[in-house]
Amino acid sequence: MRRKFDFFILLITGYWLLVTVLTGCGPTYPREKFEESVIKVCKKDYKIDVKVEAIGKTIAIYLPLSKLIDFNFAITKSAGEKINDVILSVSRVALSSDAEFDFYVIIAHDVAVPEIQIVIIKSVDDVKRFLLNDISRGEYSKRMLIDIRMSPQAQKERSIKEIFERMDLDESSREQILNDFFRAEPAALGDIGYWNDRFYIKEVSNLEFVAAQIAGRVKTNFRDDKNISGLFMLKAVKCQYMAKDSRDYFRLEITADPKSLGQAKGTDYHGKIFGEGIAASAVVIHNYHFNDFEYVEIVDVVDGKSIEVTRDDLEKFRRKRLKLEDILK
């Protein structure tokens, strides 16, 4: 019996080794052909023309579409499908490559209205974990940063061009001045875009991504959680990674007005806003195993109040070993 078992294990090992050796473990899409591979896959499998540019460990894909947004300012079905196809293609190439990208940015805009852009930022690691069933589809969706916005470059150029008009600047020198003084690389994730056949991209850092994730998670909660959305009108959420007195921290600013006039602004009111901020921060920071900070400062912009929650308290809150009331004290 023992010999049979040994033989069986040997057979399986032999089979596995044989198949592994014969197939090899090399990447399907090598680093040097990464951009080319994304373009090819999108063209071959989905007949979509894209442009690709890499910066550091971030890859940016530009996707021109017709009818990106409908009359309700929502993404059309056909555009949504194409965006998904491109996401899938980039994911495939990124996962089967030795390029070791950390993030990818998909910029889609309507060729008819190029000022309107959709910017999607994703972590390659999230895609991998989703494909390995390590995270759920719902969680995977929450981890995708989607922003529909006016192209910042377009806005900027329009303003500058208006100034040029008023200055009556010579046409021939306008482009030169734009290039020299106004077409700078983006400094924040919100500046990422594509305008006039040019990528405006920056390398996405882990800090920015986590901060953006926290803000995005708060937005989602204020939209989807009826207990909150019924009470507040969220106006803005902003999260930044900062340093003060040699201490690194996240500053999460939440601007939310109460829906009912005359609603009491007591502990409960602040508690709900701070509670959402703490919950979102705790989950995101745990998801990305991020430890390079000391505390999270949550600011209720409308009321001007803020609290500081340490890293340990965040983890205890997530594990339900610390109540919100105890943190607020």
Add this chain to the structure above:
Amino acid sequence: MIPRLWKMYIKTNWIKFAIILVILLVVALAVWGLMSLESFYRNITLATMPINLIMVALNATIFVFMYMTFMRGGFAKMSKSKIKGNLVNVKWNDVIGMEEAKREAWEVVQLMKDRTRVKQIGGKILRGMLMLGPPGCGKTYMAKAIATEAAVPFLSMSGSEFVEIFVGVGASRVRGLFKKARELAYGYGGCIIFIDELDAIARKRVFSVFGGTEETNSTQNQLLAEMDGLQEKDENVVVIGATNAPEDNLDSALMRPGRFDRKLYIDRPNLEEREKLFGFYFDKVKCDKDALDIKRLARKAVYKSPAEIENIVKESALLAARDNKESITYKHVSDAIERIEMGMKHRRHMTVREKEMTAYHESGHLIVLYLLHPTEDVFKASIIGRKESLGVVHTHPREEMFTKSKESFLADIKVALAGYVAEKIRFGTTSSGVAMDFKMAMQRAQFMVWSLGMNDVGLIGDYALIHETQLSEKVKQALNDATADIFNKCLKDVEDLLLKERVLLDRFVKELLDKEELDYDEIDAIFKEYGKFGTTVT
């Protein structure tokens, strides 16, 4: 021969070849499929492949186990084993203690080897050989030696392996066994099927008036058909059956020529063979063979089978190891025989009177046995309890006797009655310890008179065969009187002898009470001290 071997190999192992081909195909398909995958998915597949394979194998094992257990009557079918003749490795010279049987078996080996010559002459090849005899006499060993000598594959199965509660399984296994044997015979030029404990499937068939039949019938019918039925090809397959059941118990159809043509009776070894056996087994252990007196041991081990002799040597080695001795001594062998024959000592707490009565009882047996018995020797006398008895006088025959004389029967009766007489002489009363002695003495006396014609009333013949109601009162009376006469005469003779040897009797009682056990040498010395000598073989 090589192409035939290859053809046979492919025929017998086609399933293995098919499995190998499938595995190669699966490997090729797996490689092809994995090559078409992107490296991420390929790596995931490769990483999970071992656990997936194990899970598939586990599922398959569970399925096969359930299928075999519930649908095919268990895994017994799988136990059929082929052994190559040269791997059996029992050399002809290793077979000792059965010279007569060896000569017969050698002929079978030659017939298997010279099959072509036999066919040229027009003779039919040997189909089967049946080995009969008591257990432990080396039937299986002989079969192995035949396989080694003939250098052909050896398929071994036990008769009980064919027996199953599922109808048809036995017959199916017989078919499978012979199919396999023919395939091997095709390749190797011959094959031996050895069926041990053949009586499991070869008992006389039972034919029911209701038309039903026993499962063993169909198994045996299949065996009959395979051994001498219509076959496409006549391969050199010889069936060797072994059983310790009497020949009469086996079905006559199986015993006819063309099936088990040869019958080999493998009996217990004689004196010379026992000497060889002791020598053979003592060669395998550490001992001084000269000091052991193998001739004496062989005489002691009358009626012992080779297996029993092997067991004695094995037990002696264990006793020597227990005594922290480096080699086996005669005492170890003697103790081993005693342990095997008489069982473990079991000391019971007896009263002084009980102990004395037991000593007189055993001394009575001992004196009569030594002085009167023509064929039995005393081996040991003891008043230490063993099994159910409080004491014992252990005997062994001086040599194999294949018949038993009237004198020997009478001596048996006298020895049996001696315990009773000794108790009565000393105590004037007797104990329940005589029950088994009387039973034995009475059985012997009745057997002599009723069945062997050993009576003085002129009633010669086996009256025990005639139903009691068919015997006249006069005949019955005469036979019973003759039985009682033998019994009483023996009783009188024993009384006379023990009264005459009262001093000797008291001496043995004293010795037994002092030492509790007396060996042959001690007993013999005491008799010689009193100028008494035992009887000789008649």
